Amino acid sequence: MGLQISPSILSADFAHLADECAAVSGHADWLHVDVMDNHFVPNLTLGLPIVESLLAVVDTPIDCHLMIEDPDRWAPAYAEAGAGSVTFHVEAAHAPVRLARELRRLGCRAGMGLKPATPVDPFADLLGELDMLLLMTVEPGFGGQKFLDLVVPKIRRARELIDGRDVDVWLQVDGGVDLDTITICAEAGANVFVAGSSVYGTGDPAQAVDALRAAAVEAQPA
Ligand code: DX5
Ligand code: ZN
Numbered sequence: 292m293g294l295q296i297s298p299s300i301l302s303a304d305f306a307h308l309a310d311e312c313a314a315v316s317g318h319a320d321w322l323h324v325d326v327m328d329n330h331f332v333p334n335l336t337l338g339l340p341i342v343e344s345l346l347a348v349v350d351t352p353i354d355c356h357l358m359i360e361d362p363d364r365w366a367p368a369y370a371e372a373g374a375g376s377v378t379f380h381v382e383a384a385h386a387p388v389r390l391a392r393e394l395r396r397l398g399c400r401a402g403m404g405l406k407p408a409t410p411v412d413p414f415a416d417l418l419g420e421l422d423m424l425l426l427m428t429v430e431p432g433f434g435g436q437k438f439l440d441l442v443v444p445k446i447r448r449a450r451e452l453i454d455g456r457d458v459d460v461w462l463q464v465d466g467g468v469d470l471d472t473i474t475i476c477a478e479a480g481a482n483v484f485v486a487g488s489s490v491y492g493t494g495d496p497a498q499a500v501d502a503l504r505a506a507a508v509e510a511q512p513a
Contacts (some may be wrong), residue, residue, distance in 0.1 A: 297321035299487035311449025332432035370399035378402030429466030450480025
């Protein structure tokens, strides 16, 4: 699969979410929706009712990033609502294998997220259960933070593990991704890029998505 860009609406104007989503339609591959519960992370954003409302009006598939406690209980409802991809955090999941299987059973792509300090090697045997591995490149909770270079070796390692097992798992990065850092991530082997402030913090979100894609394509290993 090629490179994909998933703009995060966390940096969009919440009073005009449908318009903000439409602004990247035809340019973005996904819309990244950050669900935060003020427990797993120290911030509160939005939940299922807003995701359901967006699903009814947007034409871009929704990539739900659940930064919540007890995703085993709450994540399946996002799949049932029609999200194309649902990512839970391994630090919060009680039974990640069961949850990933449940998401897939509901017809959704199953993603698993790792915070910056969570190593990837212990989860190598889970890769076959997943459609996407998300490596956070900031501490989850807020948009607009600086990219953490310390995650780059983990991106390389995750790419090695995925390629070594011959599984079709997308490798997503999220946090501080801009025109400079997307190059670092693409070179290291990431292929799905979340970008919040570097898309919605600009005057032209669609053009920002196109520019990020071009930078990633240029940097992607042959
Ligand atoms: C942070 C969220 C990100 C956030 C990224 O916890 O998971 O998706 O929107 O925002 P930027 O791209 O501004 O770092
Ligand atoms: Zn996110």
